Amino acid sequence: MTERITLAHGSGGQAMQRLIRDCFLTQFDSAELALMEDQAQLPLAPMVEQGDRLAFATDSFVVDPIEFPGGDIGKLAVCGTVNDLAVGGALPHSLSVGFILEEGLPLEQLERLVRSMAETARAAGVRIVTGDTKVVHKGSCDKIFINTSGIGVIPAARQLGARQVRPGDKILVNGTLGDHGAAILQARGELALSGTLESDCQPLNGLIEAMLAAGTVHAMRDATRGGVAAVCNEIAEVAGHRLQLKETTLPIHPQVRGISEILGLDPLLMANEGKLVAFVPAEHADAVLAAMRAHPSGYDAAIIGDVSTTDNPQVLVEGLYGTCRQLLMPVGEQLPRIC
Amino acid sequence: MDGYNGIAIRVRGQVQGVGFRPFIWQLAREAELCGEVFNDSEGVLIRLAQPVDADAFVRRMREQLPPLARLDEVILSPCQLAVSPEAFAITPSVGGSANTRIAPDTATCAECQREMTDPKDRRHRYPFTNCTHCGPRFTIIRQVPYDRPFTSMAPFPLCPRCQAEYDNPADRRFHAQPNACPTCGPQLRLTGPQGSELAREDDALQQAVSALQAGEIVALKALGGYHLAVDATNDAAVMRLRERKRRPSKPFALMALDLTMARTLAHISPAEAEQLQSAAAPIVLLAPKPEGEIAPSVAPGMARLGLMLASNPLQHRLMALAARPLVMTSGNASGRPPCIDDAVALEELGPIADKLLLHNRAIVNRADDSILMVESGVPQLLRRARGFVPTPIPLPPGFEAADGVLAHGPDLKNTFCLLRRGEALLSPHLGDLADPDLFSAYRHNLDHFASLFDFTPALRACDSHPGYLSHQLAEQLARESGTPLMPVDHHHAHLAACLADNGQPLDSAPVLGLLLDGLGWGGTDTEHRLWGGEILLANYRHCHYLEGLPAVALPGGDLAAKAPWRNLVAHLDAACPDWEGRTIPALARLRQQPLDLLRQGIAAGLNSPKASSAGRLFDAAAALLTGVFELQYFEGEAAMTLEALAWQAVARPDAPLPMLSRPALSLNPLWQTLLDGLEQGATPAELALRFHQELAAGLVGRLVHHAQAHGIERVALSGGVLQNRLLQRLLLQGLRAHQLLPLTHAQVPANDGGLALGQAVIAWARHLEGHNP
Numbered sequence A: 001m002t003e004r005i006t007l008a009h010g011s012g013g014q015a016m017q018r019l020i021r022d023c024f025l026t027q028f029d030s031a032e033l034a035l036m037e038d039q040a041q042l043p044l045a046p047m048v049e050q051g052d053r054l055a056f057a058t059d060s061f062v063v064d065p066i067e068f069p070g071g072d073i074g075k076l077a078v079c080g081t082v083n084d085l086a087v088g089g090a091l092p093h094s095l096s097v098g099f100i101l102e103e104g105l106p107l108e109q110l111e112r113l114v115r116s117m118a119e120t121a122r123a124a125g126v127r128i129v130t131g132d133t134k135v136v137h138k139g140s141c142d143k144i145f146i147n148t149s150g151i152g153v154i155p156a157a158r159q160l161g162a163r164q165v166r167p168g169d170k171i172l173v174n175g176t177l178g179d180h181g182a183a184i185l186q187a188r189g190e191l192a193l194s195g196t197l198e199s200d201c202q203p204l205n206g207l208i209e210a211m212l213a214a215g216t217v218h219a220m221r222d223a224t225r226g227g228v229a230a231v232c233n234e235i236a237e238v239a240g241h242r243l244q245l246k247e248t249t250l251p252i253h254p255q256v257r258g259i260s261e262i263l264g265l266d267p268l269l270m271a272n273e274g275k276l277v278a279f280v281p282a283e284h285a286d287a288v289l290a291a292m293r294a295h296p297s298g299y300d301a302a303i304i305g306d307v308s309t310t311d312n313p314q315v316l317v318e319g320l321y322g323t324c325r326q327l328l329m330p331v332g333e334q335l336p337r338i339c
Numbered sequence B: 001m002d003g004y005n006g007i008a009i010r011v012r013g014q015v016q017g018v019g020f021r022p023f024i025w026q027l028a029r030e031a032e033l034c035g036e037v038f039n040d041s042e043g044v045l046i047r048l049a050q051p052v053d054a055d056a057f058v059r060r061m062r063e064q065l066p067p068l069a070r071l072d073e074v075i076l077s078p079c080q081l082a083v084s085p086e087a088f089a090i091t092p093s094v095g096g097s098a099n100t101r102i103a104p105d106t107a108t109c110a111e112c113q114r115e116m117t118d119p120k121d122r123r124h125r126y127p128f129t130n131c132t133h134c135g136p137r138f139t140i141i142r143q144v145p146y147d148r149p150f151t152s153m154a155p156f157p158l159c160p161r162c163q164a165e166y167d168n169p170a171d172r173r174f175h176a177q178p179n180a181c182p183t184c185g186p187q188l189r190l191t192g193p194q195g196s197e198l199a200r201e202d203d204a205l206q207q208a209v210s211a212l213q214a215g216e217i218v219a220l221k222a223l224g225g226y227h228l229a230v231d232a233t234n235d236a237a238v239m240r241l242r243e244r245k246r247r248p249s250k251p252f253a254l255m256a257l258d259l260t261m262a263r264t265l266a267h268i269s270p271a272e273a274e275q276l277q278s279a280a281a282p283i284v285l286l287a288p289k290p291e292g293e294i295a296p297s298v299a300p301g302m303a304r305l306g307l308m309l310a311s312n313p314l315q316h317r318l319m320a321l322a323a324r325p326l327v328m329t330s331g332n333a334s335g336r337p338p339c340i341d342d343a344v345a346l347e348e349l350g351p352i353a354d355k356l357l358l359h360n361r362a363i364v365n366r367a368d369d370s371i372l373m374v375e376s377g378v379p380q381l382l383r384r385a386r387g388f389v390p391t392p393i394p395l396p397p398g399f400e401a402a403d404g405v406l407a408h409g410p411d412l413k414n415t416f417c418l419l420r421r422g423e424a425l426l427s428p429h430l431g432d433l434a435d436p437d438l439f440s441a442y443r444h445n446l447d448h449f450a451s452l453f454d455f456t457p458a459l460r461a462c463d464s465h466p467g468y469l470s471h472q473l474a475e476q477l478a479r480e481s482g483t484p485l486m487p488v489d490h491h492h493a494h495l496a497a498c499l500a501d502n503g504q505p506l507d508s509a510p511v512l513g514l515l516l517d518g519l520g521w522g523g524t525d526t527e528h529r530l531w532g533g534e535i536l537l538a539n540y541r542h543c544h545y546l547e548g549l550p551a552v553a554l555p556g557g558d559l560a561a562k563a564p565w566r567n568l569v570a571h572l573d574a575a576c577p578d579w580e581g582r583t584i585p586a587l588a589r590l591r592q593q594p595l596d597l598l599r600q601g602i603a604a605g606l607n608s609p610k611a612s613s614a615g616r617l618f619d620a621a622a623a624l625l626t627g628v629f630e631l632q633y634f635e636g637e638a639a640m641t642l643e644a645l646a647w648q649a650v651a652r653p654d655a656p657l658p659m660l661s662r663p664a665l666s667l668n669p670l671w672q673t674l675l676d677g678l679e680q681g682a683t684p685a686e687l688a689l690r691f692h693q694e695l696a697a698g699l700v701g702r703l704v705h706h707a708q709a710h711g712i713e714r715v716a717l718s719g720g721v722l723q724n725r726l727l728q729r730l731l732l733q734g735l736r737a738h739q740l741l742p743l744t745h746a747q748v749p750a751n752d753g754g755l756a757l758g759q760a761v762i763a764w765a766r767h768l769e770g771h772n773p
């Protein structure tokens, strides 16, 4: 019989201690966590040597299904916060993790997810230093929700942000768009696809360090929920510029393209979990692009558009024959409008 | 006497810039009256010294009105003239002209045409001649008052002879703001595709004509935009234009020199002839003559030809020299809005045209060619732009006080509408706001119209579709300006536009509405919010859903509007799940489509919302019966091809059509009928006709039912699908057979181009009722 999470695992009693010791401590392999204090204590001195500002980010993760080709909710939870830190130019340092578990979750599955988190954290070079677990009645949540928060250190010379974006900047992405969204559809059984479509879920801090070493970058965002469309609209709004994307330059996995063409889905609106959009001064664009392509997380990197001045901030997508459309901030589901 | 020594005649309407004051001056002189006439902010004021028979004067004024003048109101009152005048004079204008009308662009008058062909006239062959009775108006006006310095004629100072005409009340060109002659006015220029000048003035025109005769493509600068012209009798030349414009099948409009030439190409009824020759000079959709010499690639597969007559001096001259019909299609590159700027025109039309015939008068306001059809003797506008805009549309009784309403219109075929001083001002047809250039033109036009017509919105209306760009902009502007915003459901707006178009009073009892179009945001009466085939019970204020077509998935969302086969899958899966087992050749191509993935998408609700769309139903039927299966190259291609096919099965198009009678519309038997018919060897044309007949019969059956249930006899017909003449005629015939009174569109399009008027009148009616958004 599979062992399952019960309310006792969140009671603070023996069952919970056992869960923390057997599952979390062994996997996360973290000195701070092992001390089992109410807080992690992090020495400042090494951080001060690395930079002059602390970056601090948090994100909560809910996904159905919790395991999918190319990743799972645990990997997602680590990548999400690592990437939120890294796109600001920070060197990710440590994470907290909060679990909300649904009564009845197989313990074995939880262990798998925790192992995945630990592996991802190791790959990203961050440590999980503090955590919390709650168990809720069956039906009060969907299997497992995870929150991660993280801190990172920003080296003194780095100044990244939407306000740094300038007319003339090139817009770069590190690879194919919409893979995560499509993989999730497939994993949910809503689309039975042949082939091997996987989520792009990955930490991006290594890639970002390679990019920053190659040239100046004005701003970066990770294009998760809402896809590249959401990122571009946020940047256009904050920076007050026009962003023009070229449809033909968008890197799109053939299978995602197939699905999009048949179902009328726009890869620019689809979710990614390992894709960033970078705004790079034109004179650095080629160097940064080359650095991206030399990195395993950026094989399919591409320049997809540029930034120009306007008195009406907007995102445009140029199609095949120079036809243009406005790319709007996604509002819920795509609604047909052709009368 | 009571101290008054004169009579004031207040005249409101389209009375400025149309030769009204010199007309009054002449009228007064003939009657040997003393007094004055002048323009003011209300229109024109006439003061006549006593003794005078003012009633007789007004009668003659009404009888002999100049061609472009329109009277809205004439009010007589006694007045005091300061000094007793000894003659009749035109005195200087007083005040602004915010409350007067701006005339639309108007076809060249007979007198100006005659002068052009008179070798002794100083305007012989001059392609920019005009007078107070004709010529450009709306398209050259930058701001009011309508005076030359505020038009694109500003850079052309009048020569002494033109100035003398301008100053002489007895002259046809008295105060004609665009007055021009070869000495002082705009001039032609012919360039190559890169902009290098090839010739000027009449040489330019002659060379352009030679190029056209040789089969070349020439871009022409017209009044409200550019045209691309090519010899319509030269199939290779037309095909070349199709390739360069990347426009594989959308029909091209034609231009004929005059009615005589037009009659060699198409059957033209007296009502159609009247429209062709009207001052607005629209494109009229006509039945082609099979023996006409029009190249087959001009309008492949279409039942109608779009044809207009030469209507500006340049076109008269060009057509007379070319002596053959020309394709005269709007000057835009594929997927781009029509240009109005020379530099943009060169950039976008240069790659398409072999030569460009340009001139140095700027186009201020874009106005595409208007399009209309005469159906059952009634002219129905399908696109309202050049020649009609900005003539106000009168509002029905009860709307006299309507003011301050701005209706933002739909996203596609956008026009917006101002309600101002009891009239509706509709902007010219713009297009799909998803195009960023059109969207910024839309924003610009909203401001431009507000300033031209001295208008400040106090209440805004918009379509209730949350994804419409017009909706989102209206929300933003309403927020920024603190004006209330009233979202209006798409089909209620269509219906109200039809009511207003038919002069139905504000407080009229509810009517039935039959709304057939592609798609619109519907009310909460149904689970699906996307409507397009509904029977509604409504007046200006309220709208109740009675019933509608069954909701069927739109696989791929907006892609369904482009790819007819998607709708065929959705409809067949819903109506005849066994269709894949049938041995019908027409279904073979459907089986080859990616049905699995599409069905998974439908099942999972992935971008496959359900909609009760008549337009998509036509697309589905076209995918079964016509060649328009994979992709529509232009909006309505599938439905228009299906209609054209159905007409082939109509033995006598002018006689009453063969009708069916059905108590209700049920799609399942309809699809079974079509599939059975194909299996049994019926021709696609017969089945296309049957489709129209069944659809009309079922809809009439339900309308008759609801009419009896609610004691109603009026039925408003609106929505873009009503452009289908076969369907419209079947519906009218069926409704009349049951003593119902159908209301169809005339002055505003049944398609989304008329929607803004409906939004505006609904907003005002609800505002009067105290409904606060």
Ligand SMILES: [Fe+3]
Binding pocket: A339, B490, B494, B517, B518, B519, B520, B719, B720, B751, B752
């Ligand atoms: Fe519509």
Ligand SMILES: [Mg+2]
Binding pocket: A059, A080, A081, A084, A224
């Ligand atoms: Mg995030």
Ligand SMILES: [Zn+2]
Binding pocket: B108, B109, B110, B111, B112, B113, B130, B131, B132, B133, B134, B135
């Ligand atoms: Zn004239």
Ligand SMILES: [Zn+2]
Binding pocket: B158, B159, B160, B161, B162, B163, B180, B181, B182, B183, B184, B185
């Ligand atoms: Zn002159």
